[in-house]
Amino acid sequence: MSKSNTILYLDGVSVSFDGFRAINNLSLVLDKGEMRAIIGPNGAGKTTMMDIVTGKTRPDAGEVYFDGQVDLTKHDEAEIAMMGIGRKFQKPTVFESHTIEDNLMLALKGPRSIFPALFHRRSAAEARQIDDILGLIRLGDKRDELAAILSHGQKQWLEIGMLLAQDPKLLLVDEPVAGMTDAETEETARLLKDIARDHSVIVVEHDMHFVRELGVKVTCLHEGSVLSEGSLDFVSADERVVEVYLGR
Amino acid sequence: MITGRFFAAGADRRIAITIFILLAVAIIVPLLNLAVPPTSAFYVPSYVVALTGKYLCYALLALALDLVWGYCGILSLGHGAFFALGGYAMGMYLMRQIGSRGVYGNPLLPDFMVFLNYGELPWFWYGFDQFWFAAIMVLAVPGLLAFVFGWFAFRSRVTGVYLSIITQAMTYALLLAFFRNDMGFGGNNGLTDFKDILGYNVQADATRSALFAASAVTLALAVFVTWAIVGSKYGKLLMAVRDAESRTRFLGWRAENVKLFAFTVSAVMAGIAGALYVPQVGIINPGEFEPSNSIEVVVWAAVGGRGTIVGPIIGALMVNAGKSWFTGVLPAFWLFALGGLFVAVTLFLPKGIVGMWDSWRDNAKALRAASINEEFGTDPAVPPPPKIVRSAARTPGDWSASGPEPQPAE
Numbered sequence: 001m002s003k004s005n006t007i008l009y010l011d012g013v014s015v016s017f018d019g020f021r022a023i024n025n026l027s028l029v030l031d032k033g034e035m036r037a038i039i040g041p042n043g044a045g046k047t048t049m050m051d052i053v054t055g056k057t058r059p060d061a062g063e064v065y066f067d068g069q070v071d072l073t074k075h076d077e078a079e080i081a082m083m084g085i086g087r088k089f090q091k092p093t094v095f096e097s098h099t100i101e102d103n104l105m106l107a108l109k110g111p112r113s114i115f116p117a118l119f120h121r122r123s124a125a126e127a128r129q130i131d132d133i134l135g136l137i138r139l140g141d142k143r144d145e146l147a148a149i150l151s152h153g154q155k156q157w158l159e160i161g162m163l164l165a166q167d168p169k170l171l172l173v174d175e176p177v178a179g180m181t182d183a184e185t186e187e188t189a190r191l192l193k194d195i196a197r198d199h200s201v202i203v204v205e206h207d208m209h210f211v212r213e214l215g216v217k218v219t220c221l222h223e224g225s226v227l228s229e230g231s232l233d234f235v236s237a238d239e240r241v242v243e244v245y246l247g248r
Numbered sequence: 249m250i251t252g253r254f255f256a257a258g259a260d261r262r263i264a265i266t267i268f269i270l271l272a273v274a275i276i277v278p279l280l281n282l283a284v285p286p287t288s289a290f291y292v293p294s295y296v297v298a299l300t301g302k303y304l305c306y307a308l309l310a311l312a313l314d315l316v317w318g319y320c321g322i323l324s325l326g327h328g329a330f331f332a333l334g335g336y337a338m339g340m341y342l343m344r345q346i347g348s349r350g351v352y353g354n355p356l357l358p359d360f361m362v363f364l365n366y367g368e369l370p371w372f373w374y375g376f377d378q379f380w381f382a383a384i385m386v387l388a389v390p391g392l393l394a395f396v397f398g399w400f401a402f403r404s405r406v407t408g409v410y411l412s413i414i415t416q417a418m419t420y421a422l423l424l425a426f427f428r429n430d431m432g433f434g435g436n437n438g439l440t441d442f443k444d445i446l447g448y449n450v451q452a453d454a455t456r457s458a459l460f461a462a463s464a465v466t467l468a469l470a471v472f473v474t475w476a477i478v479g480s481k482y483g484k485l486l487m488a489v490r491d492a493e494s495r496t497r498f499l500g501w502r503a504e505n506v507k508l509f510a511f512t513v514s515a516v517m518a519g520i521a522g523a524l525y526v527p528q529v530g531i532i533n534p535g536e537f538e539p540s541n542s543i544e545v546v547v548w549a550a551v552g553g554r555g556t557i558v559g560p561i562i563g564a565l566m567v568n569a570g571k572s573w574f575t576g577v578l579p580a581f582w583l584f585a586l587g588g589l590f591v592a593v594t595l596f597l598p599k600g601i602v603g604m605w606d607s608w609r610d611n612a613k614a615l616r617a618a619s620i621n622e623e624f625g626t627d628p629a630v631p632p633p634p635k636i637v638r639s640a641a642r643t644p645g646d647w648s649a650s651g652p653e654p655q656p657a658e
Contacts, residue, residue: 008362054498056494073416077494077497078497078500078502081497081500082500086498087498089494089495089498093494093495093496094492095484095487095488095490095492096491096492097480097487097490097491098484098487098488102484105481105484106481106484106485106488106496106501107499107501112500112501112502113502114482114505114506114509117480117481117482117485118477118480118482119479119480120480120481120482135602162499166499166500185353216511
């Protein structure tokens with residue numbers, strides 16, 4: 001399989017914690033500009049896979065390449081983030097004691113060292129970018145409020161907004177609609193589809209309605225490797241997928 | 249440009265007032281001590297000048313701790329070590345100023361070295377006859393120790409209780425080291441019997457007043473610097489690391505560098521506090537490295553209100569004034585009182601005095617607004633509900649926030 005023209009390339013990746021194989025010979029390829037949904041029962045290794053891609057966990061074996069040529073196993077979280085991989089956590093994680101605007105300001109692409117931050121002044125271009133993102137995530141009227149007052153769903157959105165401010169090439173989005181109402185879920189699907197127009201995206205989600213809404217290729221993980229891959233209809237018709245989900 | 253922000257309309261009034269008070273005190277107290285006759289009601293006795301000068305040094309130490317604890321969540325239980333190292337650097341300068349006026353009259357070796365049969369001056373005492381060299385060491389030694397210590401600790405991602413424990417171990421190790429006679433720092437007697445600082449007698453009233461003024465001005469400067477740091481983008485990052493460290497990492501920030509900078513700046517501030525403290529109390533000994541001292545600093549910051557700039561200063565001044573009074577009246581019970589104070593503050597004033605004052609004032613404001621509304625039967629204080637864009641079933645109150653709280657990221 002050729003790595004060129006892939007944004008993410010995992011081949012034969014394994015990792016175990018205390019003898020437990022969380023990821024077992026996982027291979028997964030994401031093309032540039034593609035959006036992919038990843039499903040799988042609890043403990044299938046979805047979050048561990050994201051940990052490996054973002055440098056939080058080192059794989060015991062296998063290849064992990066970003067953008068066709070960067071070996072991600074040789075870099076740490078901050079470096080990988082700067083290369084252009086953004087990650088939204090399962091539990092929305094925003095800076096609660098800062099305003100919405102400051103949350104985005106800290107995420108905005110730019111130098112990441114101490115002294116520029118110490119003497120930083122907001123430029124007009126930065127203010128414009130923040131305005132754009134605020135509009136996109138529908139939080140424009142709350143820009144000066146503390147992030148702590150946001151609802152769970154709004155925090156998810158703010159976190160997605162922070163990813164966008166980073167201007168990544170690849171977004172890893174872990175359970176973006178957990179705890180959202182149906183209407184919010186629909187909005188989120190629309191937002192992600194918007195984003196997928198000029199970014200590569202991996203979405204991990206349990207909510208099948210949401211996955212259907214996205215209408216993209218689906219990968220089902222089970223016990224740390226790929227069980228089935230294809231359209232949602234294809235995957236959900238797969239005997240083995242039905243088996244692991246219903247536990248037969 | 250930072251000063252521009254400071255003088256801008258709507259700048260933090262509390263900071264400006266604090267700095268103003270400190271500068272005013274730096275002028276007024278020495279004047280009342282030196283220019284007013286002792287018979288006058290306005291006369292400030294010399295011992296009060298020395299005592300409050302000491303408190304100001306403690307306040308600076310508490311402020312230094314607050315920069316890392318209040319704003320970055322690093323609970324250092326070893327800040328006393330940086331304070332003591334700054335103090336030792338100043339003490340070494342003061343020792344070398346004694347010259348041949350020591351008990352043994354040796355022009356080069358301090359008394360304790362003659363007493364311990366040192367043949368010559370140890371290499372690390374060179375240069376301390378110059379004030380500028382000692383002043384650099386006051387900044388460099390604590391700063392370097394904090395940098396090296398923090399480099400290893402933060403890179404290895406030691407956080408929380410574990411970090412507190414190793415900071416405690418650090419100050420304890422230094423305590424044991426400095427107690428040894430052959431370390432060359434005077435063993436358990438430490439450094440004392442100082443005569444001159446910059447050619448002026450350290451015991452003289454004028455010198456004491458000058459040291460007091462220097463402490464007050466330095467504290468004012470530290471308040472300004474801390475305020476500038478905390479208000480910058482870096483300061484916001486510092487709090488972001490406190491609240492959600494892994495989020496900052498996945499945004500591309502190096503959380504260990506963010507912490508390291510704050511830790512080093514804080515240690516330098518603590519070192520300066522120690523250097524101002526030593527000539528005012530006239531002694532520095534290994535007791536300053538006692539872990540309990542560092543813990544006391546934490547109590548000051550907690551009482552005053554961590555995560556505020558003014559809080560730790562108020563806390564340090566109040567607790568130490570209380571200590572002076574208490575140890576005079578009921579000396580045996582001071583430690584119980586201190587322990588009880590810490591328990592009481594943790595239980596009843598989790599945000600400290602300043603935090604309590606703030607929330608009390610906010611409540612009062614809200615109440616006043618509510619009563620005005622009742623009177624007029626309108627709702628002028630409440631802005632019209634913002635247009636809900638994402639309409640639909642947002643269950644009100646369901647996700648009601650309980651104020652910003654540090655959240656563990658995964």
